[in-house]
Amino acid sequence: MSSQIHIATRKGLFRLDRNSNGWSIGSPDFEGEHVSMMLQDYRDGTIYAALNHGHFGVKLHRSSDGGVNWEECAVPVYPEGATLGAGPFSTEAEPKPASLSEIWALEPGGVDQPNRLWCGTIPGGLFRSDDRGSSWQLIESLWDLPERQHWFGGGKDDPGIHSICVHPENSRQVVVSISCGGVWVTENDGESWRCKGDGIRADYVPPDQANDPNIQDVHRLVQSPSQPDIYWAQHHNGVFRTTDGANSWQELSGIKPSAFGFAVAVHPKQPETAWFVPAIKDECRVPVEGQFVITRTTDGGETSEILTKGLPGEHSYDIVYRHALDVDETGNCLAVGSTTGSFWISEDGGDSWQTISTNLPPIYCVRFVKT
Amino acid sequence: MVRVVFTANLERHLSCPETTVSGASVREVLDAVFETHQQLRGYVLDDQSRLRQHMIIFVDGKTIIDRVHLSDAITANSEIYVMQALSGG
Numbered sequence: 001m002s003s004q005i006h007i008a009t010r011k012g013l014f015r016l017d018r019n020s021n022g023w024s025i026g027s028p029d030f031e032g033e034h035v036s037m038m039l040q041d042y043r044d045g046t047i048y049a050a051l052n053h054g055h056f057g058v059k060l061h062r063s064s065d066g067g068v069n070w071e072e073c074a075v076p077v078y079p080e081g082a083t084l085g086a087g088p089f090s091t092e093a094e095p096k097p098a099s100l101s102e103i104w105a106l107e108p109g110g111v112d113q114p115n116r117l118w119c120g121t122i123p124g125g126l127f128r129s130d131d132r133g134s135s136w137q138l139i140e141s142l143w144d145l146p147e148r149q150h151w152f153g154g155g156k157d158d159p160g161i162h163s164i165c166v167h168p169e170n171s172r173q174v175v176v177s178i179s180c181g182g183v184w185v186t187e188n189d190g191e192s193w194r195c196k197g198d199g200i201r202a203d204y205v206p207p208d209q210a211n212d213p214n215i216q217d218v219h220r221l222v223q224s225p226s227q228p229d230i231y232w233a234q235h236h237n238g239v240f241r242t243t244d245g246a247n248s249w250q251e252l253s254g255i256k257p258s259a260f261g262f263a264v265a266v267h268p269k270q271p272e273t274a275w276f277v278p279a280i281k282d283e284c285r286v287p288v289e290g291q292f293v294i295t296r297t298t299d300g301g302e303t304s305e306i307l308t309k310g311l312p313g314e315h316s317y318d319i320v321y322r323h324a325l326d327v328d329e330t331g332n333c334l335a336v337g338s339t340t341g342s343f344w345i346s347e348d349g350g351d352s353w354q355t356i357s358t359n360l361p362p363i364y365c366v367r368f369v370k371t
Numbered sequence: 372m373v374r375v376v377f378t379a380n381l382e383r384h385l386s387c388p389e390t391t392v393s394g395a396s397v398r399e400v401l402d403a404v405f406e407t408h409q410q411l412r413g414y415v416l417d418d419q420s421r422l423r424q425h426m427i428i429f430v431d432g433k434t435i436i437d438r439v440h441l442s443d444a445i446t447a448n449s450e451i452y453v454m455q456a457l458s459g460g
């Protein structure tokens with residue numbers, strides 16, 4: 001079972017360690033700073049922290065000694081002249097200049113690409129580094145697609161890439177997901193891309209546009225490590241799953257108490273098991289009836305069970321953002337952090353939960369240290 | 372020479388001492404500073420070399436007009452203050 005967790009928050013990067021007395025929270029790195037994303041690379045142990053300074057822009061720091069010392073490295077930079085599409089909801093007549101506003105996804109490449117990192121950003125650029133973040137290259141093959149001009153913001157003003165899934169057995173296959181721009185797949189290490197959303201639907205556009213794959217707001221996409229052709233998607237309008245590498249998607253109607261949410265985690269060894277954190281709906285983003293619950297399915301989404309033991313049963317306004325639910329390599333230990341600074345851990349697959357804190361800053365990202 | 376002063380809050384992240392340089396516009400002055408403080412550039416300007424949204428620059432007590440091209444003219448004895456705008460939180 002994992003014994004270390006990183007928590008990226010509005011006011012610092014926290015670390016939890018498990019010892020004989022249970023879990024304990026340490027002093028944060030980057031105290032007071034907005035940490036939008038973090039990664040501890042399982043290949044070499046390097047920790048990365050993406051900061052979002054309100055005034056001074058986005059910065060990326062890395063540590064090679066477990067967080068004792070940090071150094072600022074490079075951030076992705078949009079090339080001179082790069083612009084966003086005007087977008088369907090834009091009030092600006094002209095495309096606006098593209099500038100990095102947030103690092104929203106950070107993932108390691110494959111085991112055969114030891115220095116490779118992938119970075120998803122707002123406003124919609126995918127970047128790649130082959131030197132551990134010392135330099136970055138915009139993936140122009142995706143950025144230059146005409147469809148990209150039609151992406152639009154979901155929850156943020158501009159579109160953003162929030163999920164990057166590198167195939168565990170074929171690192172040249174990468175799947176990314178955009179709010180709002182659907183699911184895009186490369187089979188050749190980013191040389192070309194295809195949008196794959198057959199079966200995903202959206203309620204926030206006119207009916208004849210509902211199945212347009214390029215406007216889908218997948219909130220979070222995760223890939224089954226044990227059966228990599230299976231992906232789970234928590235979408236703005238429901239939960240979807242594919243078992244054929246994103247070629248076709250099925251909507252799962254068995255997720256209770258609601259199908260709206262941001263986060264999803266899949267069991268590392270059981271591809272039919274996944275966890276969600278439902279809220280009422282998009283226009284009322286609070287737990288159903290004030291009761292904070294985790295929902296688990298063990299049969300591929302046909303049915304689900306609502307997990308409540310140890311979680312607040314009333315007066316909860318906790319929402320869990322897309323990167324703030326994680327499961328460890330055993331599938332037994334789960335961690336979840338909320339917008340109101342609550343943090344819970346389960347060591348029995350979600351059957352029961354212990355409250356670690358209700359006083360942390362708003363939580364953006366929760367990640368177990370994996371080896 | 373033009374005197375350039377940066378908000379003290381930047382010192383939390385990197386060194387940016389008060390400095391004197393020459394230049395005929397805000398752009399020229401800042402470029403001269405960034406020649407010796409390269410990392411500072413990304414803290415003040417965005418990817419398209421515009422003044423960051425929540426930064427503000429005063430030249431001789433007045434805020435600059437051109438936040439995109441930084442073309443506001445300055446004199447040989449101007450004082451430039453690079454500050455945070457309160458809009459940034």
